[in-house]
Amino acid sequence: MSAIWRIAKATFHEALRRRFLNGILIFGILIIGSSWAFTYLQPGAELKMLIDIGLGAIRFFGMLIAIFVGVRLITDEVEKQTIHTLLAKPVTRAQFLLGKFFGGVATVFTNVALMGLAFVTVYMVKAPQLRELTSDQGPAISMEFMASNIIKAIGLTCFELLVLVAIAVVASTIFSWVMASIFSFFIYFVGQMADFLRELASPEHGADTASTIVFGILYRILPHFEIFDIRESILKDNFVPWSLLGNVTGQAIICVVIILMIGYLFFNEREV
Amino acid sequence: MRLGWTSKTIILTIVVALIVGSIPLRERIRYQRLVLGIKRPMPLTKIVDFDPTALSGVMIGAILGGFREVAATMMWAKVHTLWNQEGTWYDCLYVMRSTTLLDPHWIEPWRVTAWHMAYNIYAETDDARQRAILLDKAISALKEGISWNPEETDLFIELAWTYFDKLDDYEQAAKWFRATLHMPHPAHIDRIIAHGYERLPDIPKALDWYDYCLKRDPNDDIARGATLTIRERYLPAWRLLEEGDYDGALSLIDQYLEVNPFGTIALHMRAHILEEAGRLEEAFATWQQAADKFALDDLARRKVAELGTILGKDVAPTATHLLRQASPEQMSPGRVFKEEK
Amino acid sequence: MEGNPVGLIDLSMEVEEGQIFGLVGPNGSGKTTTLKLLLGLVFPTSGSGEIFGYPLGTLTYKQRIGFVPEGPYFYDHLNAVELLRFYGSLFGMGGAELDDRIEELLKLVGMWDRRERKVLNYSRGMLQRIGLAQGLINDPDLLLADEPTAGLDPIGAIQIREVLMRLRDEGKTIFLCSHLLKEMEPLCDTVAILNQGVVCHQGSMEELLTGEDGHYVAIFRDLDQAALQHLRVLAEQVDSKGEQYLAAFSDQQSATAAASDMIDKGAQLIEITPQRLTLEEVFIEAVGGIPE
Numbered sequence: 001m002s003a004i005w006r007i008a009k010a011t012f013h014e015a016l017r018r019r020f021l022n023g024i025l026i027f028g029i030l031i032i033g034s035s036w037a038f039t040y041l042q043p044g045a046e047l048k049m050l051i052d053i054g055l056g057a058i059r060f061f062g063m064l065i066a067i068f069v070g071v072r073l074i075t076d077e078v079e080k081q082t083i084h085t086l087l088a089k090p091v092t093r094a095q096f097l098l099g100k101f102f103g104g105v106a107t108v109f110t111n112v113a114l115m116g117l118a119f120v121t122v123y124m125v126k127a128p129q130l131r132e133l134t135s136d137q138g139p140a141i142s143m144e145f146m147a148s149n150i151i152k153a154i155g156l157t158c159f160e161l162l163v164l165v166a167i168a169v170v171a172s173t174i175f176s177w178v179m180a181s182i183f184s185f186f187i188y189f190v191g192q193m194a195d196f197l198r199e200l201a202s203p204e205h206g207a208d209t210a211s212t213i214v215f216g217i218l219y220r221i222l223p224h225f226e227i228f229d230i231r232e233s234i235l236k237d238n239f240v241p242w243s244l245l246g247n248v249t250g251q252a253i254i255c256v257v258i259i260l261m262i263g264y265l266f267f268n269e270r271e272v
Numbered sequence: 273m274r275l276g277w278t279s280k281t282i283i284l285t286i287v288v289a290l291i292v293g294s295i296p297l298r299e300r301i302r303y304q305r306l307v308l309g310i311k312r313p314m315p316l317t318k319i320v321d322f323d324p325t326a327l328s329g330v331m332i333g334a335i336l337g338g339f340r341e342v343a344a345t346m347m348w349a350k351v352h353t354l355w356n357q358e359g360t361w362y363d364c365l366y367v368m369r370s371t372t373l374l375d376p377h378w379i380e381p382w383r384v385t386a387w388h389m390a391y392n393i394y395a396e397t398d399d400a401r402q403r404a405i406l407l408d409k410a411i412s413a414l415k416e417g418i419s420w421n422p423e424e425t426d427l428f429i430e431l432a433w434t435y436f437d438k439l440d441d442y443e444q445a446a447k448w449f450r451a452t453l454h455m456p457h458p459a460h461i462d463r464i465i466a467h468g469y470e471r472l473p474d475i476p477k478a479l480d481w482y483d484y485c486l487k488r489d490p491n492d493d494i495a496r497g498a499t500l501t502i503r504e505r506y507l508p509a510w511r512l513l514e515e516g517d518y519d520g521a522l523s524l525i526d527q528y529l530e531v532n533p534f535g536t537i538a539l540h541m542r543a544h545i546l547e548e549a550g551r552l553e554e555a556f557a558t559w560q561q562a563a564d565k566f567a568l569d570d571l572a573r574r575k576v577a578e579l580g581t582i583l584g585k586d587v588a589p590t591a592t593h594l595l596r597q598a599s600p601e602q603m604s605p606g607r608v609f610k611e612e613k
Numbered sequence: 614m615e616g617n618p619v620g621l622i623d624l625s626m627e628v629e630e631g632q633i634f635g636l637v638g639p640n641g642s643g644k645t646t647t648l649k650l651l652l653g654l655v656f657p658t659s660g661s662g663e664i665f666g667y668p669l670g671t672l673t674y675k676q677r678i679g680f681v682p683e684g685p686y687f688y689d690h691l692n693a694v695e696l697l698r699f700y701g702s703l704f705g706m707g708g709a710e711l712d713d714r715i716e717e718l719l720k721l722v723g724m725w726d727r728r729e730r731k732v733l734n735y736s737r738g739m740l741q742r743i744g745l746a747q748g749l750i751n752d753p754d755l756l757l758a759d760e761p762t763a764g765l766d767p768i769g770a771i772q773i774r775e776v777l778m779r780l781r782d783e784g785k786t787i788f789l790c791s792h793l794l795k796e797m798e799p800l801c802d803t804v805a806i807l808n809q810g811v812v813c814h815q816g817s818m819e820e821l822l823t824g825e826d827g828h829y830v831a832i833f834r835d836l837d838q839a840a841l842q843h844l845r846v847l848a849e850q851v852d853s854k855g856e857q858y859l860a861a862f863s864d865q866q867s868a869t870a871a872a873s874d875m876i877d878k879g880a881q882l883i884e885i886t887p888q889r890l891t892l893e894e895v896f897i898e899a900v901g902g903i904p905e
Contacts, residue, residue, distance in 0.1 A: 006702045014688050038345075045378070052341035052375075060339045080686040085747065088652045088680035088757075089703040090672045221291055227301050231341075232310045232377065236423075244304045247297060254294045261287050268275055271655040274656055274670070 003091045004099040011103025015069055016110070024068075025111050028061035032118045036126040046130040048235055054119040055150070055231055058112060059157050066108045066161040067184045070168020073100040074267070075177040083272050093268050097169070101260065104165045109158055116154040123150060142237040149234040152245060159252035160228035164188060166256045167223070170263030173270060190218070191225035223255045309423065344375030351381075361393050372417065382417030383430050386410040390438050394591075403591030407438055428452045429461065439592050440571035442468035462488065463495055470502065471571065473541050475510040478502060506541055518549035536566055543575065552579055624650075624660075624812060626805055630754075633777060633787045635801030635818075637794060637896060643810045644790040645683065648759050651788070652680060664755065676704065679753035683760040683790075685744035689733035693724050693743055696732060697750055704751040718746040721776060723769075737764040745773060755786045762796050774800055798822075798892040806899045814899040821895050828888040829868035833858045833880045840878040847871040857883065 035053035039046035077083035171180035201215035227248050233240045348371050354364040368385040390410035414431040432448035435441045446465045466481030485495035512521035525542045539562040546555035556579040562572035573590045580587030628634040638644050649655040653670025664674040701711045719725040722742040762770040791797050806814040834857050845851050848860035862868035872882050
């Protein structure tokens with residue numbers, strides 16, 4: 001346990017110093033910070049625009065950070081040969097893999113937290129003004145659950161990225177980091193369209209046996225990334241029940257365990 | 273240490289067990305999201321039916337991930353620019369379509385896309401077939417928009433109104449208007465339904481709906497007035513029509529028309545009675561009369577085309593007539609774009 | 614790593630405790646791969662190995678070994694102390710014990726004065742020194758080192774060599790990989806020569822450089838013409854070097870016999886020594902000469 005913690009800590013400290021990561025973070029915060037300035041693009045739906053841009057930027061830049069951190073975690077160690085020194089110490093490969101993973105996750109979470117903080121600040125300042133602005137066009141927008149839903153959405157984004165980091169790390173134990181990035185992006189995009197796969201696999205929609213099997217299996221084994229998106233509820237101001245959050249986070253954790261176990265199988269066989 | 277085959281098999285078994293074991297949880301989440309209305313339905317068949325470029329739109333949306341709504345906004349700004357340039361309307365439709373795919377929960381693009389097709393581009397062409405296709409596309413767009421946003425009154429009203437105003441399909445209009453009644457909706461919706469039946473004409477149904485309006489709001493003076501008018505002017509003729517006394521019904525209507533030759537509903541009733549009586553030549557002449565008198569009476573124009581076809585007359589086809597005749601296959605996806613370009 | 618790791622074909626070695634064992638070989642001969650095998654970083658396709666009686670790759674022996682990688686690279690945002698603390702913590706070390714050990718090691722490798730400097734700003738030599746220090750953090754019984762003196766200035770190389778010899782004197786076992794033969798010659802007790810994945814020569818340094826049927830050289834002076842003629846008959850080869858004559862003999866017996874003959878003839882014997890080869894010569898012979 002201690003070895004995992006030490007490696008995670010070192011990974012976290014090293015990753016925080018990555019210039020390109022800081023670049024993405026600063027860019028993300030800039031966009032979030034100026035999101036209220038874009039709201040003029042959707043007259044009458046300023047608040048929707050603010051939330052779309054804010055949460056969209058957190059998810060989008062979070063995804064970039066998660067993938068680029070994830071694929072470099074182990075490949076960097078191998079390329080720079082620091083892994084030799086580490087594995088020469090009493091550290092198992094499983095501990096190493098988990099240490100790198102948790103270090104990467106801590107890095108991504110820190111980045112998301114900073115972007116989230118920026119967005120919550122913008123929201124606190126701007127949302128009441130925007131609500132005022134649209135009040136003459138119809139019934140006042142309900143904002144009873146909005147703030148708590150935004151926090152929940154950011155929390156779910158963290159779990160989404162948790163899965164994504166796992167995918168990126170594991171992909172990088174199998175492929176080069178470039179291939180691993182492409183692979184991770186691909187899985188993320190297909191995972192966004194899990195419902196699409198479900199329809200493709202559905203005989204009711206005219207799928208033949210082959211596509212039912214192929215798409216059905218893909219639908220079952222690929223992570224479903226759209227489950228982390230609750231923006232609909234935010235905009236409609238519906239309460240997002242804790243049971244849903246619990247189920248989604250549970251699903252995310254199961255996904256991560258599966259991915260890391262597969263990763264361990266590959267990494268343990270790998271010559272470094 | 274390398275793992276032995278036993279350990280590997282155990283790990284793989286756990287992996288498979290976790291995947292299989294988590295299927296109920298996945299379904300549970302899916303169900304919860306559906307119930308809570310967070311689920312984003314993906315009406316795949318509908319998308320393909322509407323526009324073959326749609327698939328790429330879905331892909332781009334997925335690539336943009338969290339940023340798709342923002343991209344949709346940017347694209348919508350582009351629509352406004354394009355729309356103001358001469359001759360780019362059909363290009364514009366592509367961009368609009370992409371916008372609706374990128375952010376299907378944004379109501380405005382659905383509404384404006386349909387409105388552009390059913391009204392603006394519609395007015396630019398005289399070709400009935402082209403118009404029919406445009407109307408069909410507009411209806412599809414609104415229906416798809418509703419399938420993404422089943423809780424948005426605006427889209428139902430827009431669709432119903434398009435049926436009412438552009439297709440003269442008062443049955444369909446009533447159906448879609450009725451769908452808004454359990455949601456917050458403007459009071460005039462109930463009266464529009466009644467008025468649609470009036471124009472069709474289906475006098476008993478019109479009366480039923482005006483009665484409904486009055487029960488809901490006893491102070492609805494418009495509904496009260498309409499009820500009185502209908503009972504006085506049209507109901508007696510309708511009763512005779514129901515009894516099969518066509519001549520009696522006709523003479524009542526003609527009496528009214530002598531006093532008020534511009535009574536649209538009276539003319540429609542006259543034509544309807546003649547149709548029921550099987551006197552198609554006279555019915556055709558009456559519809560023709562209505563079409564000549566009222567520039568906006570598309571129902572009359574459609575009836576002229578319909579009856580004219582039956583009677584073997586040389587009549588110009590109308591969009592709505594063609595639309596009613598066409599099977600869905602004839603309104604093939606993308607035709608509107610291909611033919612015009 | 615030098616070139617592509619070669620497939621090791623035949624690698625049978627035994628390293629005795631309390632020795633400095635040198636594994637030498639040309640670039641790409643498989644030295645680094647051998648070390649990786651010992652550390653469990655790569656896996657043998659067949660055969661097995663043990664360290665302290667434990668199979669390769671197990672954690673048990675890793676508690677007792679140290680590894681100095683070639684051209685080491687470390688987390689470069691750390692300074693020397695933080696780096697050693699990180700590696701020490703992986704052995705479960707901590708507190709004052711670790712602090713003392715860090716100070717001791719940094720002084721040993723001559724980095725104590727520069728302990729605050731971040732790894733990012735290290736020279737190659739400093740990396741090599743800190744690399745040695747981290748390899749020793751757990752006071753290992755066996756130290757595996759890959760080219761430990763590469764990239765160091767002469768003084769630095771001597772310092773590292775002294776550290777390694779001191780460790781040997783303390784009873785530690787050291788396994789060195791290098792292609793720097795001149796560095797290895799004075800350092801190693803036992804040497805194995807690795808060529809194209811095969812150990813083609815192995816033995817104590819002494820045996821290797823003298824050879825069992827080694828040649829002997831006798832050095833004379835004050836030889837007259839007759840004596841010189843006679844010497845040329847007895848010896849395999851005679852060279853002159855100033856006033857001295859160097860005669861080579863195939864064995865010790867003929868050398869001493871010839872020497873007493875020469876003394877009888879009034880020549881002066883300066884010395885008889887076994888002819889020492891350099892490790893370089895042994896190496897070149899072992900790997901089959903210098904390719905054309």
